[in-house]
Amino acid sequence: MTRHIHRPSRMNDARSRQHAGWWAFALHRISGVALALFLPLHFWALSQSLQGPDALEHFLRWTDRPLFKFAEWGLVCLLALHMTGGLRVLALEFLPWRDWQKTLLACSVGAAFVVGCAFALAL
Amino acid sequence: MSARLQTWLWIAQRGSAMVLAVCVSVHLVTMVIAVRGGLSAAEILARTQGQLAWLIFYSVFVVTVTVHAVVGLRAVLGETLGWRGWLRDLCLGAFALLLIIVGARAVLGVFGAGQ
Amino acid sequence: MSDLHVRIWRGDAEGGFSAYQVPRQESQTVLDVVTYVQRQLDATLAYRFACRVGMCGSCAMTVNGVARWTCRTHVSKVIDDQGALEIAPLNHLPIVRDLVTDMAPFFDQWAAASGQFSGAKTRHDDFATVPPDSPARRAIDAAIECIGCGVCYASCDTVAWNPAYLGPAALNRVWTLVQDARDTATLDHLRAVSGDAGCQACHTHVSCAERCPKNISPTVGIAGLKRALTKATLKGQL
Numbered sequence: 485m486t487r488h489i490h491r492p493s494r495m496n497d498a499r500s501r502q503h504a505g506w507w508a509f510a511l512h513r514i515s516g517v518a519l520a521l522f523l524p525l526h527f528w529a530l531s532q533s534l535q536g537p538d539a540l541e542h543f544l545r546w547t548d549r550p551l552f553k554f555a556e557w558g559l560v561c562l563l564a565l566h567m568t569g570g571l572r573v574l575a576l577e578f579l580p581w582r583d584w585q586k587t588l589l590a591c592s593v594g595a596a597f598v599v600g601c602a603f604a605l606a607l
Numbered sequence: 608m609s610a611r612l613q614t615w616l617w618i619a620q621r622g623s624a625m626v627l628a629v630c631v632s633v634h635l636v637t638m639v640i641a642v643r644g645g646l647s648a649a650e651i652l653a654r655t656q657g658q659l660a661w662l663i664f665y666s667v668f669v670v671t672v673t674v675h676a677v678v679g680l681r682a683v684l685g686e687t688l689g690w691r692g693w694l695r696d697l698c699l700g701a702f703a704l705l706l707i708i709v710g711a712r713a714v715l716g717v718f719g720a721g722q
Numbered sequence: 723m724s725d726l727h728v729r730i731w732r733g734d735a736e737g738g739f740s741a742y743q744v745p746r747q748e749s750q751t752v753l754d755v756v757t758y759v760q761r762q763l764d765a766t767l768a769y770r771f772a773c774r775v776g777m778c779g780s781c782a783m784t785v786n787g788v789a790r791w792t793c794r795t796h797v798s799k800v801i802d803d804q805g806a807l808e809i810a811p812l813n814h815l816p817i818v819r820d821l822v823t824d825m826a827p828f829f830d831q832w833a834a835a836s837g838q839f840s841g842a843k844t845r846h847d848d849f850a851t852v853p854p855d856s857p858a859r860r861a862i863d864a865a866i867e868c869i870g871c872g873v874c875y876a877s878c879d880t881v882a883w884n885p886a887y888l889g890p891a892a893l894n895r896v897w898t899l900v901q902d903a904r905d906t907a908t909l910d911h912l913r914a915v916s917g918d919a920g921c922q923a924c925h926t927h928v929s930c931a932e933r934c935p936k937n938i939s940p941t942v943g944i945a946g947l948k949r950a951l952t953k954a955t956l957k958g959q960l
Contacts, residue, residue, distance in 0.1 A: 493735055493823070494813045495882055499787025505928030505941075506879075513925075517683055520676040527669075527709040533652060533716035540716075541648035548645075560638060567631045570624050576926050577621070577945045599635055606639045610917025614955050617922040621952075682925075685918070686883035 508589045512569040515562040522559060557604055564599035568592035608696060620678040623671040630668045656719035665717070669710035677703045723747070724805060726797065728755055730767065731810040734817045739808065752785050752792035752800065756809060756821065769821040776935065779869030782876070783821050784810040789876040791935040812876040828872050828889070835892040836914035839899060840907040850904045858901040865898050865943050867936045874930035874940055886919035890930035890940035893921050897943030900950055912951050913960055921947040 501507075533540040547556075572592045641651065655661045677699050684690045684699075715721070723746035729739040742759050753771055760767040771781040776794040783792050785800050786808050801807050815823035843850065852859050874890035875881055881889050896915050899905045915921045924944045931939035954960050 493816050494731075494784070494810060496813050496877070496879055497787055500789065500813075500877055500929065500933075501879070503929070503932045505926065505932065509925050509927045513683065516676075516679050520680055523672065523676060523706055524709055527706065527713040530713035531709060531716045533648065533719075534712055534721035536721060537648045537652050540651070544646050544648055556642075560635070563631060564635060567628060567635075571628055573926055574621065574624060574628075576941070577948050599639075602639050603635075603642065606643050608918075610913070610920070611955075611960060613917040614922065614951060614960070617948075618952055618955060682923075686880070691918075 504589050508569055508572060508592070511565055511593075512573070515566040515569070518562050519559070519566055553607060557600070557607065560603045561596065561600040564596040565593070568595045608693075616678050616681070619674050623675040623678075626667065626671045627675055630664070630671065633664070634668070652717060652719065655717040658718070662714065662718045665714045666711075669707065669714055673703050673706040673710065676706065726755065726801065726805055726807055728759065728807045728809065730756070730759060730821070731817075732767075732820055734819060737817070737820075739810075746797070746805070750797045752783070752790070752795045752797060752807070752809065753781055755797060755807065756783075756792065767821070768819045777869060779871035782812055782871040782873050784808075784813055784876065789813065789873040789933055791871055791873065794935060812872050814876050814878075814881050815872065823872075825872060828875050828891070829870070831875075831888045831892040832895055834914070835888045835896045835920075836907070836911050837892055837895040837899070839902065839905055840910075841904045842906045843904070852903050856903075858903060861901045861943075861946065862898045865894050865938055865940075868894060868938055869936060871935065873933050873935060877929040877933040879927055879929065880923055880925055884919070884923050887923045888915060888919055888921075890924075890944065893924070893947060894938060894940040894943040897940075897946050900947065908950075909954065909959055912947070912954050915947055916951055916955075916960065921951060924948075 529543055532543045569592050572588045575588055680702070681696070681699055684695055726744045726746050728742045728744050730742060731737055732740045742763055744755050744758050747754070753774065756767070756769050760769065771793060772778040774793045776791060781792045782789060785792065785795060786802065789812055790800070797807065809821065811817050811821050811823045815825065815828060818824050868891060870891065872891070878890050880887050893915060896911050900908055900911050921944045924941070926941055928941050931941045934940070
């Protein structure tokens with residue numbers, strides 16, 4: 485079979501991306517990458533406890549500042565978003581589906597919002 | 608990498624996602640409870656030290672999140688940076704190893720293995 | 723009615739937009755606008771159309787940034803407040819000239835995806851009986867009306883980000899074959915749509931379903947392929 489060489493062609497811009505499915509994807513990808521990069525840091529922080537409770541306590545006190553609190557809250561929101569967005573993807577892929585994708589998206593963003601609020605209130 | 612292996616990676620990612628949905632739900636609830644009145648090492652360790660259930664839970668969590676994150680990053684690197692091929696997969700393998708090692712240290716730490 | 727301010731892509735990939743004034747008319751389609759420019763203003767404008775009634779799939783273009791079939795797209799539906807209309811060739815395909823793209827890469831993917839029917843019967847056999855209300859037949863009904871216009875392929879960002887990706891139309895075609903009770907090559911089809919270039923590459927942007935002029939949802943078919951592929955892989959059939 486002849487494979488045609490792709491000559492440069494035009495690409496989509498933001499105008500073609502103004503719909504719910506694309507926004508759900510964007511949220512899912514951004515939150516996913518951020519969480520993946522945060523993981524080693526998170527594990528490293530908790531592994532301080534191998535040196536005893538004092539080492540972990542020392543680290544936790546070091547993070548006791550507004551910037552870190554805000555980042556923590558942001559990460560919790562991203563985690564909630566990524567989970568609910570992921571459940572949406574699993575539902576789309578593994579459940580026989582009709583026209584409820586937008587409802588699913590609304591549910592997932594709503595659930596993530598609730599978690600974000602709960603964490604902010606508990607802080 | 609063969610299409611067969613790529614398919615298995617995809618299945619592993621979706622499978623791990625299903626497990627993670629449970630783990631993350633537990634994690635979110637635990638966090639909301641844990642941050643009340645501020646985070647403290649004593650409070651965290653009092654919950655987890657010597658608790659076999661938490662040890663198993665966090666071990667499963669670390670393994671599934673490693674699989675999930677690495678396969679996810681594989682697609683992102685290919686699509687966003689155009690980085691494909693064996694070197695990308697090798698680097699991701701190294702990242703997976705790092706996550707497993709540091710993750711295991713974290714799990715053992717909160718279980719109280721350092722005492 | 724005031725004139726339309728139309729910008730049309732001229733040249734190949736290194737080309738640019740040229741501006742034209744086109745009289746506004748009632749019930750005017752985007753294809754009418756392009757035809758007016760070619761017949762009245764600049765006979766060298768290259769564009770492609772055939773049936774003008776939404777059957778042939780040859781007139782798709784990028785209209786104000788969104789891939790559309792131009793013969794069935796009313797100007798009133800797509801112009802902005804200033805009455806501006808931007809018409810470009812379909813995205814993700816090599817530009818031959820002006821509004822004409824080379825559709826070969828698009829159809830090559832249908833072949834690569836094993837989009838061909840293979841059956842066991844000959845002309846001497848009796849007709850196969852497929853119950854019209856069986857779930858498989860209904861799934862095919864929902865996906866079969868594709869006119870091959872390329873709108874989904876041009877709308878899908880995964881096509882741009884992952885050059886080997888088979889794309890929504892080819893995968894939708896394979897889905898109809900996998901559901902076809904008469905097709906005997908199901909595992910071959912699944913093998914052809916597996917891997918990084920296949921159905922698993924779909925990130926459910928749902929852009930294809932959003933834009934398909936025939937209201938097909940390739941995302942549904944691709945999800946079906948993902949499930950069929952997963953099942954076959956777990957059973958060790960592939």
